[in-house]
Amino acid sequence: MSTTPTAALFKARATTITKDLRHRAVIRGALQKYGVVRDAKKDRFRDWQGARAAASEIKWQAINHLDAHLAQFAEKLEARGGVVHWARDGAEARQIILGIVRAKNAHAIVKSKVMTGEEIHINEALEEAGFDVVESDLGEYICQLRHEAPYHFVFPAMHLTRGEISALFTEKLGTAPTDNPEELTMIARRVLRDKYIRADIGISGANFAIAETGMISITENEGNARLTCALPKTHIALLGIEKVLPKLSDLALFLPMLGTVGCGQLLTGYNTMYGGPKQPGEADGPEEFHVVLLDNRRTALLASPEQRDALQCIRCGGCLNVCPIYKNVGGHTYGATYQGPIGSVITPHLRGLQEWKHLVFCSSLCGACTEACPVKIDLHHHLLQSRRDAITEKPVWWEKLAFQAVGVVFNNAWLFSLGMKLGRIGQLFHPLIKNTPLDPARAWTRARELPKVAPQTFREWWNQRK
């Protein structure tokens, strides 16, 4: 396979981190705890597989009538005083958000978690324009202080120990070191409280957009999104166009499924629906409510005859948590906004197959992701399809040649048996060059033993037997 700089970077990061035993221990510890609580909550469902089938069907219908649902969502929300913006790509979304922020003469911006914001690099754009932006989700806040991308799109700071977080707070906030997670959380609470109260603008994402009522739904644990959507005078929600659900009552299914697979909670702490700015007779809430609907090549994925269902994703992170690749290479290695199996499926569609094709090859195709997915996206099969597409689009001459040669040998019994004989002789000399630049199997032998050719083929054994 030809190597792009993005692939080379992926490989370099993966090589380093798979040897990092500390990293492995942290990730394994975090995901083991998650696995236990997730399974306990799954058992509460009267029919987990039935719930998956129902959720998959609703989402499939939703994206297959995306135009009608989006039109209804926008109409309902506008009728309630919300402003709906449409963004063809990241640049347009950034311009829209910067436009609102400038028009409001804002100074301080508080953000609750919004992965679509990571996708379009909204923080960088706002900071460059001179605005003070602070992340309010604890994990995101930690990542922001470290100037790094989230490690996991549900658990952004999963790769850090309490000691590292304490050291970070001591360095950036001047607080006393502590190894108590509760004290660390309280430090962030104190610092961020003040930010909420002073913020002019709150930026959030959304987990679902309800066509029937023109509402967005936000799932969270900390209450930071609740505050982000309550206190600032202007609320901007940024979401992908695929987030639609037809009916408000569909949430009765989706909220517990998201909580269960996402965090191992039947429902997370706060599941909140927002429909427009403060309504007449209400005590508080923003005066302006803007929703920015982002395409950014989601329609290209919609056009894929084989992989349209990837748009059903509710970003629960369930596939990351069971993925053997994710557990070994870690979230930062991917270099993409969305990590793990779902990221490997959608990133090539969103950002170009040839540059990101290494992600679709980086899978054991074990299918754990497909089994974990609450909306039944055929994840591992899509990785296989994208491998085929990548090679068809841009064949690699030597791979083609090698496979042709294998084809000839495998189709000819005489050549095959000669090959086995040569292999048996060849492997006697292999230790001399093993794991040196001369070794043709070096990519394999660097970290593993080459399987031994059997001393006798089946055919030889059969003939001898007579």
Place this chain on the structure above:
Amino acid sequence: MNARETIFGRIREALSRPAQKPGGHDHASPPPGEARTAADCLPFGGADAAEQLTLFTQNAKELSADFRVVETPEALHAQLAELAQREGWKRVASHAGELTEAACAALSLPVTRTDGDGGYDVGELEACDAGITACEALVAQTGSVLVTSRSCGGRALSVLPPHHVVLARRNQLVPDLTAAFALLETRYAPSYPSMISFISGPSRTGDIERILVLGAHGPKKLTIFCL
């Protein structure tokens, strides 16, 4: 062409071609013909009021919420006063409502009302020791409290003070989320409140080593009285 038209054009173009439905490669699929409604697949919400109450009690406990069933308003006020004294409340925040007004009057502490005519001061609300609200419903299936901006004092009251106290009536208990959404529809459709929130336990985070910490940005304590 503006952005909206372009995006709709792209969507219609994409949808004009058929696509493969998912699920064909998942071996955990249930056998065909056994399709059940989504509501039947979800966790059980309790068949009658007594079962729902037991379930809510269990779920609330698991979520670290303090759930108390009280028989009379006097008993509720006495327990609330005891709570106020133990935690040293100086000021509480609340809103108009039969249960909330009676409780605040019985507490005889200064009260910040969020639903007054001229609005309220955020700093003052932040300084309150407890937010006392009504609710729309209690959900047995999940142990959640359903609040809305219209009937529970707005958006911030249930999340800004460090202790959220919910005053509910026994007949507000519903079995599950499906019933809760049906109730919201009957009560409000089509002019829903601008915020509808299912609160499940006190504010929490697991962002540090996946260890549960209560009281992240919202209340550290959630007390639910059921009259």
